[in-house]
Amino acid sequence: MKPLNLLKHEIDKCVRCGTCRSTCPTTKVLGVETASPRGRVSLVSAYSSGEIGLSETYLKHLRECTLCGACRTNCPNGVDTVSIFASARAEAVEKQGAPLAASLAFRGLRDPGGIVGMGLKLARRLQGLLFKDASAGAGLVSRFSLPLVGNGRLIPPLAGTFFLDLPEVRAYESSKGAPGEAGKPRVAFYAGCGVNYLMPWVGTKSVELIRRAGAVVSVPGGQACCGMPAYAMGDLAAAREMARKNLEALESSGADLIATSCATCGHGLKSIMPELLSDDPGLKLRAEKVASRVRDISELLLNDLGFRGAGGGSGASTVVTYHDPCHLGRAQGLREAPRELIKMGRGTVLKEMKNPCLCCGLGGGLMYTNYELSMEIAGKKAENIKKSGADVVATACPGCIIQLKDGLHRAGVQTEVKHVVELL
Amino acid sequence: MLTNVVKHGLERIVGEANCSFSKEELLCYSYDATNTLHQPDAVVFPSGPEEVSLVLKMANSEGFPVVPRGAGTGFSGGSLPVGGGVVLSFERMRNILEIDTENMVAIVEPGVVTWDLQQAVEKLGLFYPPDPSSLKFSTIGGNIAECAGGPRAVKYGVTRDYVLGLEAVLPTGEIINTGVRTAKGVVGYDLTRLLVGSEGTLGVVTKAVLKLLPLPETTTTMLALFPDLRDAARATSAIIRARIIPSTLEIMDSVSIKCVEGFAKTGLPEAEALLLIEVDGHKAAVETEAEAVRRVCLENGAGEFRTASDRNEVKDLWKARRAVSAALYKARPGKINEDIVVPRSRIPDLVDGLRGISERHGVLIASFGHAGDGNIHVNIMHDRKSQAEAALAAAEDVFRLAVGLGGTISGEHGVGSAKSRYLDMELKPDAIAAMKRIKEAFDPKGILNPGKIFPGPGPQKRAPAGAGYAESK
Numbered sequence: 001m002k003p004l005n006l007l008k009h010e011i012d013k014c015v016r017c018g019t020c021r022s023t024c025p026t027t028k029v030l031g032v033e034t035a036s037p038r039g040r041v042s043l044v045s046a047y048s049s050g051e052i053g054l055s056e057t058y059l060k061h062l063r064e065c066t067l068c069g070a071c072r073t074n075c076p077n078g079v080d081t082v083s084i085f086a087s088a089r090a091e092a093v094e095k096q097g098a099p100l101a102a103s104l105a106f107r108g109l110r111d112p113g114g115i116v117g118m119g120l121k122l123a124r125r126l127q128g129l130l131f132k133d134a135s136a137g138a139g140l141v142s143r144f145s146l147p148l149v150g151n152g153r154l155i156p157p158l159a160g161t162f163f164l165d166l167p168e169v170r171a172y173e174s175s176k177g178a179p180g181e182a183g184k185p186r187v188a189f190y191a192g193c194g195v196n197y198l199m200p201w202v203g204t205k206s207v208e209l210i211r212r213a214g215a216v217v218s219v220p221g222g223q224a225c226c227g228m229p230a231y232a233m234g235d236l237a238a239a240r241e242m243a244r245k246n247l248e249a250l251e252s253s254g255a256d257l258i259a260t261s262c263a264t265c266g267h268g269l270k271s272i273m274p275e276l277l278s279d280d281p282g283l284k285l286r287a288e289k290v291a292s293r294v295r296d297i298s299e300l301l302l303n304d305l306g307f308r309g310a311g312g313g314s315g316a317s318t319v320v321t322y323h324d325p326c327h328l329g330r331a332q333g334l335r336e337a338p339r340e341l342i343k344m345g346r347g348t349v350l351k352e353m354k355n356p357c358l359c360c361g362l363g364g365g366l367m368y369t370n371y372e373l374s375m376e377i378a379g380k381k382a383e384n385i386k387k388s389g390a391d392v393v394a395t396a397c398p399g400c401i402i403q404l405k406d407g408l409h410r411a412g413v414q415t416e417v418k419h420v421v422e423l424l
Numbered sequence: 425m426l427t428n429v430v431k432h433g434l435e436r437i438v439g440e441a442n443c444s445f446s447k448e449e450l451l452c453y454s455y456d457a458t459n460t461l462h463q464p465d466a467v468v469f470p471s472g473p474e475e476v477s478l479v480l481k482m483a484n485s486e487g488f489p490v491v492p493r494g495a496g497t498g499f500s501g502g503s504l505p506v507g508g509g510v511v512l513s514f515e516r517m518r519n520i521l522e523i524d525t526e527n528m529v530a531i532v533e534p535g536v537v538t539w540d541l542q543q544a545v546e547k548l549g550l551f552y553p554p555d556p557s558s559l560k561f562s563t564i565g566g567n568i569a570e571c572a573g574g575p576r577a578v579k580y581g582v583t584r585d586y587v588l589g590l591e592a593v594l595p596t597g598e599i600i601n602t603g604v605r606t607a608k609g610v611v612g613y614d615l616t617r618l619l620v621g622s623e624g625t626l627g628v629v630t631k632a633v634l635k636l637l638p639l640p641e642t643t644t645t646m647l648a649l650f651p652d653l654r655d656a657a658r659a660t661s662a663i664i665r666a667r668i669i670p671s672t673l674e675i676m677d678s679v680s681i682k683c684v685e686g687f688a689k690t691g692l693p694e695a696e697a698l699l700l701i702e703v704d705g706h707k708a709a710v711e712t713e714a715e716a717v718r719r720v721c722l723e724n725g726a727g728e729f730r731t732a733s734d735r736n737e738v739k740d741l742w743k744a745r746r747a748v749s750a751a752l753y754k755a756r757p758g759k760i761n762e763d764i765v766v767p768r769s770r771i772p773d774l775v776d777g778l779r780g781i782s783e784r785h786g787v788l789i790a791s792f793g794h795a796g797d798g799n800i801h802v803n804i805m806h807d808r809k810s811q812a813e814a815a816l817a818a819a820e821d822v823f824r825l826a827v828g829l830g831g832t833i834s835g836e837h838g839v840g841s842a843k844s845r846y847l848d849m850e851l852k853p854d855a856i857a858a859m860k861r862i863k864e865a866f867d868p869k870g871i872l873n874p875g876k877i878f879p880g881p882g883p884q885k886r887a888p889a890g891a892g893y894a895e896s897k
Contacts (some may be wrong), residue, residue, distance in 0.1 A: 018495055019558075030451075034448070052447055057449065058450040
């Protein structure tokens with residue numbers, strides 16, 4: 001990963017045409033230049049040249065970005081805004097240290113069996129005291145105003161048993177090397193935090209689908225958080241350590257391919273892991289090798305395993321709209337595969353919403369640094385979902401699922417939120 | 425620099441949350457699409473005409489410049505605070521107040537993004553035609569101030585043709601209403617037309633009454649490729665001669681095509697020139713006209729002719745077209761972007777003239793734009809360090825060429841601070857003097873957007889094009 005002082009050329013590529021104002025979710029909500037990619041690039045430029053320091057105003061505007069990448073995709077000059085903002089955040093953390101709550105969390109997420117895992121298990125028992133059920137299966141609403149949580153915020157309940165602790169998943173740990181269907185690859189499943197702590201059924205369903213498609217699945221032990229939250233907040237030390245752990249866990253799995261049901265984890269493992277480890281040529285080479293084997297569940301099923309659906313629609317049809325996670329559509333270029341899966345679902349009809357690629361507002365740590373802004377963006381998304389008239393909004397990222405549920409709940413929209421694999 | 429009295433006064437007028445003096449915020453309001461930087465002393469976000477009025481009254485009594493700003497995406501420096509002072513940003517005033525479908529009128533605040541208005545009225549079967557390339561991010565207020573044009577101008581005219589009336593604040597603080605919200609109106613001087621295109625020097629628009637049209641039933645988008653730029657230019661004249669008025673008749677030369685292809689990846693094939701042509705209206709008429717366009721293009725040397733088959737293809741073609749201006753920086757780091765206009769019939773002469781200028785000064789010239797109405801964006805691409813002088817000399821020659829062919833030095837970008845030194849190449853001294861008297865009558869103290877349109881005293885020096893932050897310090 002390039003430090004900020006090596007990105008001067010990239011920063012200077014911005015000619016301040018303002019095209020990015022039309023694509024940025026925060027500009028859409030706040031309207032002002034300081035909340036636009038052009039404004040942020042100008043601020044980083046001024047910071048790099050010593051014109052301004054690490055002031056609160058600078059950091060506030062820098063952290064308002066969701067790192068969704070819409071500006072980069074639409075920039076006529078191809079300015080790599082995401083790298084500029086990520087490096088600027090990293091430099092800020094390097095000079096000032098990470099915010100305490102975040103740094104503690106990241107330290108824990110390096111090892112799912114460690115302190116965070118134990119803390120979360122305790123939290124699971126206590127969550128009934130603090131939260132009440134919002135509506136059937138939607139999530140929990142805090143009973144009181146809580147620090148870091150706030151009042152009335154929809155929190156996903158922690159899973160009864162975490163994915164990596166499920167007995168059947170533990171059994172998969174040893175299944176490496178078992179033969180699959182002739183010509184079908186051996187697949188290692190990477191869970192990620194969202195699937196592990198909050199939505200184990202997405203993991204179970206994914207594993208089931210991979211097996212149904214004829215491959216042999218293992219769930220390698222020792223996997224850590226993908227590092228994307230730490231990377232987004234600028235905590236590169238934490239992100240690097242996670243990258244190293246995952247590299248070892250995934251390498252030693254010996255699998256042909258590595259699957260994940262989380263768009264963010266997929267992007268993290270494919271692109272950010274090698275970038276984080278690029279300082280060490282040996283590690284970088286190994287990371288690139290592993291990265292080349294990583295697949296999102298949708299591309300794995302369709303392209304690698306030739307999955308052709310569960311077969312047999314039940315008469316009644318469910319209208320499904322699809323939300324493109326930034327880390328799948330823009331970052332991995334996967335727009336069609338998840339839609340194909342939806343079309344294969346039982347009795348599902350795909351109906352596009354307006355601007356399906358608009359960020360849900362969670363990304364880049366915005367949910368933690370500016371929850372209100374993050375929810376305003378989610379509100380725009382909720383409006384588009386509502387207007388689509390769909391019964392279900394499907395997506396391919398646990399982070400987006402959490403955010404969409406919260407945003408829809410706030411907007412009083414009844415649409416159900418599901419992971420694409422749940423439709424199959 | 426503003427005194428503390430002025431700062432507190434501004435805070436009282438718009439509220440502390442809606443005004444800023446911090447270095448970081450000021451930086452973000454110091455540039456526009458010319459990529460030159462002039463830092464203001466304050467940024468103020470008014471919510472209505474009363475607040476604008478109070479700010480302007482204070483500017484008169486305390487003596488500081490006020491510069492209105494929409495999205496900051498202009499190409500002539502119209503929204504740059506060249507002498508410091510207060511930037512009035514209309515980013516908070518972005519409501520569409522009314523769409524009157526029966527009378528086909530829309531009433532909007534100045535901060536509404538043009539594209540958002542178009543989307544809103546098109547849902548109701550109506551049409552707001554002005555479409556500057558920046559339409560997805562520039563605002564109605566800025567479009568009015570600069571009298572923005574766009575590809576559709578060849579058939580539908582420019583922003584001024586759609587402004588029926590305005591609510592504006594005069595530089596001395598009075599809030600006035602101009603024009604009408606009816607189809608006709610001749611009572612008094614036409615202050616609406618005076619304000620449109622006045623580059624924010626005569627008044628600050630706080631509300632606009634805009635004329636709408638019925639949305640055309642259908643549009644056909646076509647692409648013609650030519651082995652020579654001159655052939656494309658000839659085809660342009662031939663289409664108009666055939667009594668067809670396309671809704672769009674855009675030209676791109678090979679440099680523009682190459683630069684934009686890397687970004688949009690629309691598969692624009694390698695060609696020396698292309699025409700992007702649209703015809704719109706009733707289905708039967710569109711079919712006949714499209715066929716005629718095809719015939720004329722092939723007769724005039726088009727090597728290939730295509731009709732876009734679906735909406736995505738059309739979207740991609742326009743994405744490419746709108747990205748040209750910014751993408752040209754890939755060819756050379758320095759760009760002087762001029763938007764001259766010549767009578768349509770003289771475009772082939774213009775093409776020849778530009779070739780000569782390019783050779784004479786050793787700079788790369790990329791041309792694209794609205795061939796249908798003779799408005800060509802001439803981009804002098806150069807190395808900022810070694811070729812700055814040559815590029816400026818070339819720009820002057822381009823203006824001379826345009827005026828010599830019976831044209832104008834700016835079709836839709838405005839004069840602003842970028843072109844004021846060339847004003848007298850086109851206008852006679854008496855005309856400039858008359859304009860200055862108008863400015864003085866409206867703004868006796870010269871507080872509203874000073875340093876624009878009219879050259880200041882002393883020798884005029886043009887800022888180097890695309891001078892980024894580092895260079896301007």
